[in-house]
Amino acid sequence: MHLCINIRKCGLNGEHACPVVFWSQKEVAKEATEEKDVKRILRYYSVFNIDQCISIPEERIPELYFNDNVAISTCEAVVENMPQKPKIQHKGQEAFYNPPMDVINMPKLKTFWEGLSYCMFFKKQRVLAVFLLK
Numbered sequence: 001m002h003l004c005i006n007i008r009k010c011g012l013n014g015e016h017a018c019p020v021v022f023w024s025q026k027e028v029a030k031e032a033t034e035e036k037d038v039k040r041i042l043r044y045y046s047v048f049n050i051d052q053c054i055s056i057p058e059e060r061i062p063e064l065y066f067n068d069n070v071a072i073s074t075c076e077a078v079v080e081n082m083p084q085k086p087k088i089q090h091k092g093q094e095a096f097y098n099p100p101m102d103v104i105n106m107p108k109l110k111t112f113w114e115g116l117s118y119c120m121f122f123k124k125q126r127v128l129a130v131f132l133l134k
Helices: 070-080 115-133
Strands: 018-029 036-047 087-089 096-098 103-105
Touching: 070 115, 103 115
Parallel strands: 087 103
Antiparallel strands: 018 036, 096 103
16 A cells, blocks of 8 residues: 655755665475576665655554663663773764764664664674774
8 A cells, every 4th residue: 555645845955765675585496397496576665764754644653662671771781880981972873983082872762663772783882892992
């Protein structure tokens, strides 16, 4: 089912879509022989963020929720006990470690579907910080 919506215009050129690539492959048995053929599918889509759209019926917008589970408290405990703990900030939508400033940047917690995803991103940046300090 397709939904006709309008895209919000901002700035000189308006909003821009992000390209999304879907690929898949599966084995398909050939009818005449016992051999299997690999069928590959590749599709490209132009996708807009829901914040870029206007006039979406309210019932079509999925309800977001945050699964506040044990992973968050475990992650916070690891951060508090981290030796030579770098500064931690939540600015923008990128997770990265900045060695000269000794800063770990993380997207805001509410941008993740669950606490475990947040912790996995944070763990990667923490490992980089510890590795680069040596």
